[in-house]
Amino acid sequence: MLEIGxxxxxxxxxxxxxxxVDLFAGLDETIxxxxxxxxxxxxxxxERNVLQSMIHVWILRRGDRTIIIDTGGGDDRDRPLSPRFHMQKRHLDRGLIAAGVDPEAVDTVFLTHLHVDHVGWNTKREGDRWVPMFPNARYIMSAKELEARDPERGAASKPPASWNTYLDTVKPVLDAGLVDVVEGTESLGDGLDMVPIPGHAPGMTGLRVRSKGQEAFFITDVMHQPIQILYPEWNSKYCENQDMARETRAKVLKHAADEGALLLPSHFGRPFGGYARRDGGGYRFEPAPDVM
Ligand SMILES: [Zn+2]
Known part of the structure; x- marks a missing residue:
C-alpha cells in the first residue's frame, strides 16, 4: 500500500x-x-521480444471512502474483436474480495475512459443478465466517452460487435441509475480533482489526488509503457487521436516534473508507476517505491 497524505x-x-512491440507505430527497435x-x-x-502490459484496478481509500479506478477487462465477455478479452476467466472479482474490497462498500467507480480493458467489471453476470458489480456506487463517466461508445450515437457507424462493451458494461449501470455524467473538470471531493486528458480516447479523464503536499496522478492510458517518458512522441496504435494524445502526454509530463507528482498509469508493470524527472531537454523515468 502506498500513502499520499x-x-x-x-x-x-x-x-x-x-x-x-508494434504497439508503437513506426517503432525503432534499436531503442x-x-x-x-x-x-x-x-x-x-x-527473449520473446514482447512488451509486458499490466491490467489492474486501482483502489483509493480515505476514511470511509472507497474509490475504484477502472474495472479491468472482465470475465465471460463476448469480445470477438478483442481476443485478449474474449471469454476470459481471470476472476478479478475474487481478487478484489481477497484484497478486502467489499463491492457493496465501494462508493465511487471512476472510469477514466470506456475502452474494453477499463470497464469489464462494471457489471457481473446474474442468470442471463448483467447487473452492477458495485450496487451502492456512483459510476463516473465522461459525456464525450458515452457519446463515442453509444451504438445510437458515436458508435452507430462502427461494427455491431464493437458495441458489446457498451451494451454489457455501460448500459446496465446507466439503466440502474448509477451513472454521474461528467465533463472531466469536476471534483470527487476534497483533494480529488478530475483532469481532461483526451487523445487516447476522446473523453479520457485523469484523477489528481492531493493531500499534505503530496500528489499522485492517475493518468490511465496517457502512456502505456515507461519508455514513453523518454520518448513522449511515441503513441500506442490504440490512441484514437494521435496528435491530441501527444499533446496531452507533453502536458502531463511537464506537470509531473514541475510538481513532483507520482504518475499512476493503467498498464505499467511493477512497481506500476513512477516519476518523470527532467533529464537534459527531456525526461527520465524514476520508478515508484515498490510497495504495492
Ligand atoms: Zn487501456
Missing part, C-alpha cells in the same frame, strides 16, 4: 499480457535494445 492507494491485478536493461523483466521480455 491521508489517502491510501493499492491495486488488484487482473492479468499481465504480452504486447507485441528498445538500448533500454533493454532497465525495461526487463517488468516492462519487456527480451
Amino acid at each position: 491521508d489517502f491510501r492507494i493499492s491495486r488488484v491485478e487482473e492479468v499481465v499480457l504480452d504486447e507485441p 528498445i535494445a538500448q533500454n533493454r536493461e532497465w525495461m526487463e523483466p517488468h516492462y519487456y521480455n527480451g
Whole structure:
C-alpha cells in the first residue's frame, strides 16, 4: 500500500499480457535494445521480444471512502474483436474480495475512459443478465466517452460487435441509475480533482489526488509503457487521436516534473508507476517505491 497524505492507494491485478512491440507505430527497435536493461523483466521480455502490459484496478481509500479506478477487462465477455478479452476467466472479482474490497462498500467507480480493458467489471453476470458489480456506487463517466461508445450515437457507424462493451458494461449501470455524467473538470471531493486528458480516447479523464503536499496522478492510458517518458512522441496504435494524445502526454509530463507528482498509469508493470524527472531537454523515468 502506498500513502499520499491521508489517502491510501493499492491495486488488484487482473492479468499481465504480452504486447507485441508494434504497439508503437513506426517503432525503432534499436531503442528498445538500448533500454533493454532497465525495461526487463517488468516492462519487456527480451527473449520473446514482447512488451509486458499490466491490467489492474486501482483502489483509493480515505476514511470511509472507497474509490475504484477502472474495472479491468472482465470475465465471460463476448469480445470477438478483442481476443485478449474474449471469454476470459481471470476472476478479478475474487481478487478484489481477497484484497478486502467489499463491492457493496465501494462508493465511487471512476472510469477514466470506456475502452474494453477499463470497464469489464462494471457489471457481473446474474442468470442471463448483467447487473452492477458495485450496487451502492456512483459510476463516473465522461459525456464525450458515452457519446463515442453509444451504438445510437458515436458508435452507430462502427461494427455491431464493437458495441458489446457498451451494451454489457455501460448500459446496465446507466439503466440502474448509477451513472454521474461528467465533463472531466469536476471534483470527487476534497483533494480529488478530475483532469481532461483526451487523445487516447476522446473523453479520457485523469484523477489528481492531493493531500499534505503530496500528489499522485492517475493518468490511465496517457502512456502505456515507461519508455514513453523518454520518448513522449511515441503513441500506442490504440490512441484514437494521435496528435491530441501527444499533446496531452507533453502536458502531463511537464506537470509531473514541475510538481513532483507520482504518475499512476493503467498498464505499467511493477512497481506500476513512477516519476518523470527532467533529464537534459527531456525526461527520465524514476520508478515508484515498490510497495504495492
Ligand atoms: Zn487501456
